[in-house]
Amino acid sequence: MHTSPTTVPTDLPTATIDALTARVGELERAQREEDVEGFLALFDPQAVWVTGGGIRLVGRDAIAEFTRQVLPGAFAEGSVTYTVEIVATITPDVVLTGVRQQYVDSDLQPTSAGSPSYVWRRSGGGWLIVVGQNTAVDSDLLEPSR
Numbered sequence: 001m002h003t004s005p006t007t008v009p010t011d012l013p014t015a016t017i018d019a020l021t022a023r024v025g026e027l028e029r030a031q032r033e034e035d036v037e038g039f040l041a042l043f044d045p046q047a048v049w050v051t052g053g054g055i056r057l058v059g060r061d062a063i064a065e066f067t068r069q070v071l072p073g074a075f076a077e078g079s080v081t082y083t084v085e086i087v088a089t090i091t092p093d094v095v096l097t098g099v100r101q102q103y104v105d106s107d108l109q110p111t112s113a114g115s116p117s118y119v120w121r122r123s124g125g126g127w128l129i130v131v132g133q134n135t136a137v138d139s140d141l142l143e144p145s146r
Contacts, residue, residue: 028082
């Protein structure tokens with residue numbers, strides 16, 4: 001079931017929420033389709049990314065090197081869905097999204113979950129990830145943040 005994300009401030013413009021939800025959707029699509037270049041296009045050149053396995057990558061070049069090794073083939077036997085749960089403004093041009101990830105096998109049975117946070121910076125009218133913490137969690141513990 002999809003619900004609207006919690007927003008901070010509560011009167012965050014709908015256009016901002018929609019734009020960031022769309023960017024998270026692009027991230028989900030790139031992951032599911034194993035689209036390395038589409039995935040990398042979402043990152044600021046100086047981004048910091050922490051993988052679900054706890055590896056900290058600094059800069060798009062390091063993110064690219066890692067992603068080119070692990071993304072191809074990652075979803076050969078399953079898929080993932082992303083649901084934006086939180087959109088919080090840090091500054092008008094820097095916003096955090098809190099996301100629920102659900103990984104499933106080829107029979108659509110849950111296999112694992114994540115609760116990542118992505119910090120986005122408005123860049124040229126769009127949004128790029130400047131910081132990402134891709135945290136894996138026990139799917140039994142992943143409860144709505146409301």
